[in-house]
Amino acid sequence: MSSDKKEESGLQSYSPYRKYAPSCIAACSLLTATCYLLVTLAVLLLSSCSRLGWGVLLWSTEEPPIPSGTMLPVYIKSNIDSVWVVGVPDTFRKDKKDINKIEIPLSQFEFNGSRKKAKKRAEAFAEYAHVYAENMQDGLPIRDNPDNNSRRVYRLRTGEIIKILSLANGNPAISASGEPLPGDWYRVLTHDGVTGFCFSYRLKLFNHGAGPMHDAPVRRETALASDPDLEMVLSRIWSSESYLQMANSRRINITELEKNWRFDPGQDVGIARIIMPDLEREFVYEGIYPDGERSWRFEGANLQMTLRTNTTLAVQFLDTTGANRTMLFTALSIDVDDLIIQENARRESQFAAIYEQGPAFTSNNYGTITFSETGEFLWTGYDLLVPHLIPYEATGKGWVHMDLFLTQSFEERYDGAFTFELADVPAYNSRVRFMYSLDNQGLRLEVVPEFAVEDTTVTRRSTSPMVLYFFTDNS
Numbered sequence: 001m002s003s004d005k006k007e008e009s010g011l012q013s014y015s016p017y018r019k020y021a022p023s024c025i026a027a028c029s030l031l032t033a034t035c036y037l038l039v040t041l042a043v044l045l046l047s048s049c050s051r052l053g054w055g056v057l058l059w060s061t062e063e064p065p066i067p068s069g070t071m072l073p074v075y076i077k078s079n080i081d082s083v084w085v086v087g088v089p090d091t092f093r094k095d096k097k098d099i100n101k102i103e104i105p106l107s108q109f110e111f112n113g114s115r116k117k118a119k120k121r122a123e124a125f126a127e128y129a130h131v132y133a134e135n136m137q138d139g140l141p142i143r144d145n146p147d148n149n150s151r152r153v154y155r156l157r158t159g160e161i162i163k164i165l166s167l168a169n170g171n172p173a174i175s176a177s178g179e180p181l182p183g184d185w186y187r188v189l190t191h192d193g194v195t196g197f198c199f200s201y202r203l204k205l206f207n208h209g210a211g212p213m214h215d216a217p218v219r220r221e222t223a224l225a226s227d228p229d230l231e232m233v234l235s236r237i238w239s240s241e242s243y244l245q246m247a248n249s250r251r252i253n254i255t256e257l258e259k260n261w262r263f264d265p266g267q268d269v270g271i272a273r274i275i276m277p278d279l280e281r282e283f284v285y286e287g288i289y290p291d292g293e294r295s296w297r298f299e300g301a302n303l304q305m306t307l308r309t310n311t312t313l314a315v316q317f318l319d320t321t322g323a324n325r326t327m328l329f330t331a332l333s334i335d336v337d338d339l340i341i342q343e344n345a346r347r348e349s350q351f352a353a354i355y356e357q358g359p360a361f362t363s364n365n366y367g368t369i370t371f372s373e374t375g376e377f378l379w380t381g382y383d384l385l386v387p388h389l390i391p392y393e394a395t396g397k398g399w400v401h402m403d404l405f406l407t408q409s410f411e412e413r414y415d416g417a418f419t420f421e422l423a424d425v426p427a428y429n430s431r432v433r434f435m436y437s438l439d440n441q442g443l444r445l446e447v448v449p450e451f452a453v454e455d456t457t458v459t460r461r462s463t464s465p466m467v468l469y470f471f472t473d474n475s
Contacts, residue, residue: 053074054071054111054112055072056072056122062210062212067209072086075087085102088101107192130284132164133206134161135203136158136204142155146169166186201269204270238313239260240262254344257340274327283317353438357443361470363469367381379396417436433448441471447462
C-alpha cells in the first residue's frame, strides 16, 4: 500500500464522524443566526421602551393632528435624518392600532430633558403656542436681532407661513418717512427651520390648532360693510380714560401721555392690545363679529367691546384669575400729540417769565439761583439749606421742570409750581419742589413737601411752610 493511501486510510480511520460534519456546521450557523436575531430584537425592544426625555412641539403636525405647544416623549434623535422620534399621546390616536411614534424635524421640536422642565416650557410657550403668521410682503426679512439694522438671515415669500415663538423687545421699525411703524418684534420660526426676529407690520397673525395649515383661518373678516358703528370704532384711537380727565382739566402729565395708554383693536394684524399702567395684554383673534347692539366679540379670544357712547368704549375680558373685567377707553377730540405740544408750550411760557425776570436771583441767606435759557439752573451759597432741603451730595447744578399745577385755592397767591432736579444726587433724593410767584423785585419760593403733591397737582401746604425770597440780581 502506498504511503498516500496509508495516509488517506489513516485519516479516515481517525475521523469516524466525518460524514456528519456538514449537518453540524449548518446547525451551528442556524443557531448563530437565531442568537443574532434574538439580540437584535432585544436591542430594538429596549430602545423602543426607553426615553431620552421630554420636549415641546413648536410646529403642529398634520397626521396625526397634534397642536404646537403639546408635550411629547422623545425616544430617538437622528442627526443623520435631522429628526426626532417622539411618542404620540393616546389623545391623538383613534385606536391602539394607530401609529404610536412619529418623526418630527429637529427645528420644529424643542427638547427640554425632564418632564418637569418640558411642562414649565409648555406653560411659558402657551400664550403663543397656537399663533402663526402669514407674510404679506415679498422679501420681508427675518433678522438675527430685533433691530432693523441687524443682519438678515432669511427672506419671506408672499403668503409664506411662519410660527410665532414669542414677543421680543427691540427697536421700532422705521418707515421711509422716518416715523416709527406700528407693530412689534417677534421671535419666529420658518417651516424649513430658520429662527430669527421679524417685525409684525406686514404680518397677518392667526390662530391654528393642528391639521393641514390650509385649513387655518388666516384671513380675518369684519362686518364693516354693514356696520357703520364698527367702522367708526376701528377708525378711532381709544385712549385711557385718564387722558380725557387731563384734557378737560388742562392738567397734563406729559410722562403719562407719552406712554400712550390705550386699547388697540388691531384689525390689520389680528391682535388686539390693552396697554395700561397695571396691565398689558394681547388677544389673538380670527375675526370681529356683532354680539348685540353696538357690541362685538373677537372670535377666538375672550374679548368683547361695547360702544357706550360715540366717544366711550367698554372693553370686557377675562383676567388671569378667570374673573370678568371691564375697562373704559375714550376717543379724544384732540390728538395726544397735540396735547403734549400744548402742554410744552405752557411750560415754556412759564419758564420764560422766570428767565426774563432774572435770569439770576439772589438772597442774603440762601445764595444765588441763576437760570439758563435751556432750562438748567446753578445754585450757589445754599449752605443754610443743607441737609434738610438740599442733600450733601448736591453740586448746585440741575434742571428745571415746569411739571406741576396748583389747586384752585393756591392760584391767587402763586403763579405756578416747578421741580428742581438736582444733578449728581441719587434719584430718590434728587427732587426739590416749589410753588413760586414773581413780583417787581424778585422771586418768592415756598417749599412743597412730597406728601402735598397728588399726581401733578399741589393740593396742600406744609404745616410750617418754608418760604424763600430772592431779589432780582441786576448785576
